[in-house]
Amino acid sequence: MLRSGKQTVLAAACSVALAALATPWAGCGGGGVPGDPPDATTTPPDAGDAPPDSPETQYPACREITTPTLYVDDLPAQLVGSLRDAGADLTSPTGCAVVDAPFGIATAGADAVYQLDNLVPGETYVARLSSASDLAFYVVTGCSTPSGPSGGECMLFEDAEVDGTEVGRFVAPDQPVYLVVDYYAAGEPPYPGFTLDVYQEQCESSAQCSHSEPVCRDGQCVGCASDFDCDAPLLPLCNTTSGVCGPGVNACTGDDGAPTEDRDDGPAGATVLTPDGSGVAQATGKICNNPSTELDYYRFHVDTPGESWRLSLDWAAQIDLDLRVYDLRGNLYGMSFYESPEAITLTYLPVGDYFVSVDYYAQSTVSTAQSYQLTAQRLGGGSCTTEADCAANYRNQVYRGDCVAGACESIDGLGQRAAGEACDSDSDCGGGAHCSSFYFVEDADTRMVCGTRCDSDNECAGMGPGYVCTTYLAENFCVQKCTSDDQCPTSPTSYPQSGPWYRLSCQVSTGRCVAP
Structure with a gap:
């Protein structure tokens, strides 16, 4: 059961970059905003009563611990919240038992607190925070200093990514815990909304999952963790919030016709590139950036260990298209962003299927589809014999450092x-x-x-x-x-x-x- 505290929050029980130098979040349910589960209430606690099991404290910074944003009694839970008008009451300690923060600990901005009750002592729980802003979270058992929780009260601090999703694990103590969602900089984040999933760990590998939910993602069995887990052309996109494969999106004007669009939005519906007698395959397509995640996928096959291929993307309009290549599991093999035409040469490839994605980059929404031509060419050449061969071509190719049977594979x-x-x-x-x-x-x-x-x-x-x-x-x-x-x-x-x-x-x- 979820009990609303001082701030209105919708909730549902549905299932190394250079430091000197966003994925839109969405809820589950109609319109991307989940409703309350049948057993949820939104009645705030009586202002005159202390919340159950709250720590005794007199420090103003600890008010959010004694009056959390939301009490969470039943797990798994998915909470859709916002840091808008949330205030910046707490500061994370630096001595947490587990710190996953390669860019340092910073919590100067707005924060929101969730009290997690009825956890099973000794069991492992997972928190998964998704946002278009660079948010962090930490897990504490109390609040006993003028600035907030002490190091001894902090079980986990998680801020490993600069955008996207933060995931952390903690072992439940025999008492309630408080999960704090925080922003590193003073004030509110540019995109204050977030989705927070909290659940007991179900799996450590996909081998422990069922056929209906075959992927172990962050300790939970789900239908998919990325588009590369979706194998039905009619359902090529993975909703990374719900972990369920769904249909593509056709919001462009003048886009490719059916059945290509919108199946090619994900790898499962990729258009096949079949080379002719000279080893060349060409395809024409159209793409816009509505939504900004819109992609066109193509697929080619490597028959012999050590084959080399060149991919090139050309267009006439004054726009910016980007090119990427992945293997069957979604591992990045190459990319080209800032040239025209974009081009990637991949050398000493292992046998298997490879996927090429075309992306229309623009800072504002463009719904009118633009034409492009993609060329894939199988090149001549032999197999690799040493790791030096694998490193020779590095312009737009991601290094794979193990020469195995004539092909360059990733080091394991x-x-x-x-x-x-x-x-x-x-x-x-x-x-x-x-x-x-x-x-x-x-x-x-x-x-x-x-x-x-x-x-x-x-x-x-x-x-x-x-x-x-x-x-x-x-x-x-x-x-x-x-x-x-x-x-x-x-x-x-x-x-x-x-x-x-x-x-x-x-x-x-x-x-x-x-x-x-």
Whole structure:
């Protein structure tokens, strides 16, 4: 049961970027705004009565703990709320038992508090916060300092992403807990709405899920976690809030006709690219950006290990189209954002299906569809023999650092790679180390290694004389010294002055990558 507190909140029980340098949320139910479940009430507690099990406190900052936004008695629950006019009463402590915040702890902005009752002591619970703004949350058991909860009262602080969804787990104590949704900067976030799911952990892997809900997403069995989990062309899009596959969207004027649109909004309805005798396949299409998530998908197949392909996207209008390529599981293989035509060359591909997405980027809604031409070409060439082959083409291709049977595959380090060992993602590294897996860098086969965290170059001495501590990340770590600009990180979200990507420059005298 959900009991409304001081703020009106609708609720329902329905089921390493550069620091120097949004997904719209939606509820479940008609119109994206859920109604109250049958057993919910919206009666605020009597202002003269203390909420049940609230901590005794005299500090003004703790008022939201004694009078939370909402009491949540039954789980699972999905709460749709807003930080508009919420106030900034609490400050998170820095000594939480678990901190997942690579960009640091900051809670100066508006906040909202949810009291979670009737948890099963010793069981693991999951909180999943989705918002178009950069929101964080933390879980506490009380409030006993002038600024808010103490470090000993804080079980979890979660702010691992700069946008999108935050997910954290905590083990329930034998008492109520308070979940605080907060904004890092003073004032209200630009998009104050959010969706908060809280539930007992059901699974650790998809093998524990049923056929009807086959995907383990953040500890919960759901129908899908991304569009790549949807396999029916008539239901190609994953509603990441509800975890259910649904139909595509046809809101463009003059778009492709049926049945292409709106099935090609997701991989399941992708248009097949079949090369002719010369190895070339071409397709024409139309696209707008209404909604902003509108995509056109295409699919091609690699028959032989080590094949190389070139994808190019061309158009005549004065617009901005973007190109991406994924594998069957939705892993990004390449992208091109700032050129015309956009082009991606992929080398030494493993056998399997690959998906190409076309995206219309614009800051305002454009409903009139624009025409484009997509060309896919199978290239000549042999198989890879060393990891150096996998690193040779890095202009728009994401590095896959393991040459296996002639094809470049992602390294499967399983979090066991030690400092100095090769990697191509953070998940390869253990012991709190980070992988220097920056997009589109030269010599990735020798430069992408697990690096220890650091605040100064002195802390990198244990990795050898050729390492320096980064200065451009929120959480810095040791990387090899650079000798050329192409060895420096790129930022795909920053517009480049020249070339395909915004890239830091190499200061050869120090071996550091710095802003150009």
